[in-house]
Amino acid sequence: MKRGLMNRKLGAAGIISAVVIGVAVLAAVAGPGLAPDNPTLPDLQIAWVGPVAGHLLGFDFEGRDVLSRLLAGAQSSMLGPLVVVSLAMAGGAVFALTAAWRRGAADAVISSGMDVLFAFPGILLAVLATTVFGAGLTAAAVALAIAYLPYVARVLRSGALRERNQPYVQALEVQGASVPRICFGHVLPNMSRIIVAQSTVLFGYAMVDLAAISFLGLGVQPPAANWGVMISENEPGILQGYPLPALAAGACVVAVVIAVNVLGERLLDKAVL
């Protein structure tokens, strides 16, 4: 019965996506513990060795077990986008609610400020931030969150404006509820569907952009494991005839992004209705 309900809600593709995300989250939480081998200890004698029993994905350019490195790398690969989405959503919600409640000048200032921020592509802002603060996940994640703010704020602002005109808000105002209580206690929970759907979609973008920054050598620093790092450090293998390590890391990024997109699209369809 419960299964039937889930099937109707998500469909086959949705269930597969949920499973993929579940596995990725499990790897992110317990990955280093699940890894059969040390993900950072090199052994150059077995560099580029292909799959053997017990090492299903073979070894990378420094002779480290690829599967172990994928599992260990899940943590930074999944946590980074989560931080970006949380920051962008929190900031976007504050701006959206302020714009919807104050309207007038505040709304105009916030809206045009967001238009200006649109002038900064996320990756570019992240590169600028890592130049100034040094390469690393933190600077890149904060920069990306700022770059995503306009998108989030725009979507949430129209949602907040719609809620603002609902009778329940007027009823609460008549009862003398304070603005923060109305906003955080009632309006935000009512917007949870659109917030969750938007976060899911944004997670995919953040994952791609952060992996790109790590690929460029400006995010997670080797020898720490990360999917983006693994693609760039194993890229020489593509030309030398050992493509598996780089491809495996690329497949992880693509699988999670597709799963997140499918799920996000389903959630968005429901949120709009």
Added chain:
Amino acid sequence: MRFLVRRLAMLAGSLLVASFVIFGALYLAPGSALAALSGGRALPAASVAILNQRYHLNAPFLAQYWYWLENAVHGNLGISITLRENVSTLIGNRIWTTAGLVLYASLIICVGGIGLGVLAGLRPGWLDTSALVTTAVTAAIPSFVASIVLLLVFAVKLGWFPALATGGGGFATDVRTFTLPAVALALSSLAIVARVTRAAIRDEADKEHVQTAISRGIPARQVIQRHILRNAAIPITTVSAITVASLIAVSAVVETAFSMNGLGAYLVQAAQSKDLAVVQGISLVLVTAFVVVNLLADVLYAVLDPRVKLGTKAS
């Protein structure tokens, strides 16, 4: 006209704020501005004096910004701390690689994406279904993954294209070397444009004016050209322009993957070696390009949809 003026004012405002952020990054850095400019290197006193003079480090913050902006507008973007060369010269040497790459990718996106979307939109059935599934997967493939897969298949296994896109040959050679990077850059955007195009065509084909045209006996070719494509052109242009603008930043990833000597790859090298003047210069150029492409998109949008020009909201 008023639309254009307002849009140009917005462009100037965006650029001004963007340049302020790019310059201000100097002062956000932990430590002094001098340390940020030198990337933490120990410099001889003479170099420190030169930097002090060049950046007017003893002047108030806003004055410094003004001097910097004035120089930038005149094409003087400072000197690279690692290469000891003019940043503008360094940019000039590399800008055509990036421009060529982005233009080539844009062409692929517009021809391939819109073509595929129109086909899928007009022909429901197996073609449409397979296009939908393929584009859903392709849209999720990041440029760096596309790069390594294309390298593996077309450069290493099939040997059709060179693996390193250094450029510098004749036009035909350049097209060949740029093909793989351009496809890698275009791939996910192509899928997005195809999906939006398909949806727009499907949307328009279901509208009453199209049904009326069909029932009046207007030939299918004319219905498609005049009634469906013309109206669907608005969302298609918007999404194409947005995706093309986004290529400008992503080109850094593809250039790095293919070891191309472009602006983006250079930006990344400069960021790694903390060469702030170069990062600022290239950021300024890329942001300008990004903003200008967005402006062109808006103008095109207004040409296609007169309601925008008149100031009323297009539904």
